[in-house]
Every structure is written in structure tokens, then in C-alpha cells.
Amino acid sequence: MSKENEQEFxxxxxxxxxxxxxxxxxxxxxxxxxxxxxxxxxxxxxxxxVLQNTFLKAIQALPKFEARSSLSTWxxxxxxxESLMLIRRRKPEIDIxxxxxxxxxxxxxxxxxxxxxLPESELISAxxxxxxxxxxQKLSEKLRVVFILRDIEKLSIAETSEALxxxxxxxKLRLLRARLKLREILSKYYVERLDSEKKDEKQS
Amino acid sequence: xxxNLNCGALLAxxxxxxxxxxxxxxxxxxxxxxxxxxxxxxxxDTLKKTIYLYHExxxxxxxxxxxxxxxxxxxxxxxxxxxxxxL
Ligand SMILES: [Zn+2]
Numbered sequence: 001m002s003k004e005n006e007q008e009f010x011x012x013x014x015x016x017x018x019x020x021x022x023x024x025x026x027x028x029x030x031x032x033x034x035x036x037x038x039x040x041x042x043x044x045x046x047x048x049x050v051l052q053n054t055f056l057k058a059i060q061a062l063p064k065f066e067a068r069s070s071l072s073t074w075x076x077x078x079x080x081x082e083s084l085m086l087i088r089r090r091k092p093e094i095d096i097x098x099x100x101x102x103x104x105x106x107x108x109x110x111x112x113x114x115x116x117x118l119p120e121s122e123l124i125s126a127x128x129x130x131x132x133x134x135x136x137q138k139l140s141e142k143l144r145v146v147f148i149l150r151d152i153e154k155l156s157i158a159e160t161s162e163a164l165x166x167x168x169x170x171x172k173l174r175l176l177r178a179r180l181k182l183r184e185i186l187s188k189y190y191v192e193r194l195d196s197e198k199k200d201e202k203q204s
Numbered sequence: 205x206x207x208n209l210n211c212g213a214l215l216a217x218x219x220x221x222x223x224x225x226x227x228x229x230x231x232x233x234x235x236x237x238x239x240x241x242x243x244x245x246x247x248x249d250t251l252k253k254t255i256y257l258y259h260e261x262x263x264x265x266x267x268x269x270x271x272x273x274x275x276x277x278x279x280x281x282x283x284x285x286x287x288x289x290x291l
């Protein structure tokens with residue numbers, strides 16, 4: 001996806017500061033960067049700050065961009081760092097170093113009720129959407145950023161590893177933990193919906 | 205025991221399984237396990253659904269027009285703000 005996007009851009013023009021080419025780059029990535037920041041921070045004003053600072057820094061650094069990573073993962077990396085910086089400023093007491101060792105505690109499965117049969121309208125209602133967003137906020141920053149890049153921005157494992165500068169093994173482990181945790185949180189919510197639906201059926 | 209894969213062992217390969225990137229042998233083991241183990245079948249189904257829901261709904265978040273305008277202004281690209289071909 002991102003690789004295809006990329007060939008449309010002339011690195012030469014971008015490095016030389018060609019404003020039309022830069023505007024095209026901004027348009028191609030502004031929704032992705034904004035969405036990443038919004039899901040990371042859950043605050044539109046903060047997301048806008050991260051968006052602006054990401055492109056300001058990127059444009060400043062473009063003349064020296066060596067294409068050691070792809071443009072796309074490079075932009076994501078800047079945006080992730082900007083987001084983490086903002087979180088650190090808000091919550092200096094928590095440690096959110098992405099390099100930190102992973103939680104080795106054993107994974108445990110819970111919640112074995114099947115809610116897949118809920119109708120799509122119920123699964124992605126406006127209320128459900130809020131729960132989907134809230135659930136992401138319940139992940140630690142380390143897990144959240146991996147989940148957002150992989151399952152919301154749809155980067156590959158390799159691209160996620162490149163953007164975060166962590167190993168692919170760490171990406172896989174964090175992704176699994178994030179997904180399982182979200183499944184658990186969503187199960188609680190959707191099973192409630194399922195129960196209330198059954199109740200409604202009985203009453204009518 | 206019909207197969208030698210227990211519920212805990214399945215867990216480690218779950219992400220790759222739902223992404224469809226797990227090797228054939230392990231894939232078969234998981235499939236034969238969830239054919240017999242209802243709990244794991246539900247975990248796999250609801251996990252797939254969880255990921256599907258995020259895939260589906262994330263497309264809906266696009267940059268608001270005013271946020272894009274302020275971005276272009278901040279980047280000193282106001283003269284390109286009209287060209288919205290990429291949106
Ligand atoms: Zn099982």
C-alpha cells in the first residue's frame with residue numbers, strides 16, 4: 001500500500017523543497033497521520049498539534065532524508081515520536097519507552113461467549129464506535145501504538161517494526177497482546193448488547 | 205486427545221492465524237483443535253471480528269476540512285489548499 005504510494009513522489013523534488021510536491025505529500029499522508037494521532041491521544045486538539053508538528057519536522061528534515069527507510073514509515077515514526085512526547089508531557093510519571101522489555105506474564109484466555117452473531121448495525125453503531133475507541137485507550141502506549149499502525153493504519157509487520165525501530169518479534173508479541181486485550185474488552189460490551197437484545201425479543 | 209495442541213499452545217500463533225500468514229502445518233493443527241474446542245473457536249471468531257471492526261471503522265476517520273486548511277496554512281502552503289485531488 002504505502003510502497004505503491006511512494007513511487008508517486010519524486011524524492012529529488014521533495015529534497016529540493018518543491019512546494020507543489022510537498023503539498024502532494026502532505027495530502028497523501030495527512031489523514032493517516034491525523035488518524036494515528038487521534039487514536040493515540042484521543043483528543044482532536046492534541047491530534048492536530050501532532051499533525052502540524054510532524055509535517056513541520058518532516059519538511060525541515062526532507063533535504064537530508066536518505067531513504068534508509070520508506071517515506072511512509074519515516075513519517076509515521078516522526079508522528080509516533082511527537083505523540084509520545086505529548087503523552088510524556090501530560091503524564092511524566094509513566095514510563096512509555098518503546099524499547100523497554102516486554103511483559104513476559106503468561107497470556108490467559110477469558111470470555112468465551114460468542115457475539116459474532118450480532119447484526120452489523122449493532123456492531124458498528126455510533127455507541128459501539130465509542131466503545132471501540134475507548135477500548136484502544138485502555139491499552140498501554142506500547143501496545144496501542146503497535147495496534148494502531150498494524151490494524152488501523154494496516155502497515156505490515158515489517159513496516160511497523162521499521163516505523164517503531166523495534167524487532168519484528170516484539171511487534172508480533174505486542175500485537176497479539178493488544179488484540180487479545182481488545183477482544184476481551186469488546187466481548188464484555190457486545191455480550192451485554194446480546195443479552196439485552198434477547199431480553200427485548202422475549203418482551204415483544 | 206484428538207490432537208496434541210492444547211488451548212495455551214494455540215494462543216501464541218493466534219495473531220498469525222487470523223492474519224492468514226501461519227504455515228500450513230500449524231494452520232491445520234489450529235483448525236482441527238477449534239473443530240473440537242468450543243472455547244477456542246469462540247476466541248478465534250471473536251478475535252477475527254474484533255480486528256474486522258477496527259479495519260472497517262478506521263476508514264471513517266478522515267482529516268476534517270478545517271484541520272487540513274490550518275495544516276496547509278501552518279506549513280505555508282496556502283496556495284495549494286484548493287487542490288484536494290488526494291482527498
Ligand atoms: Zn482450546
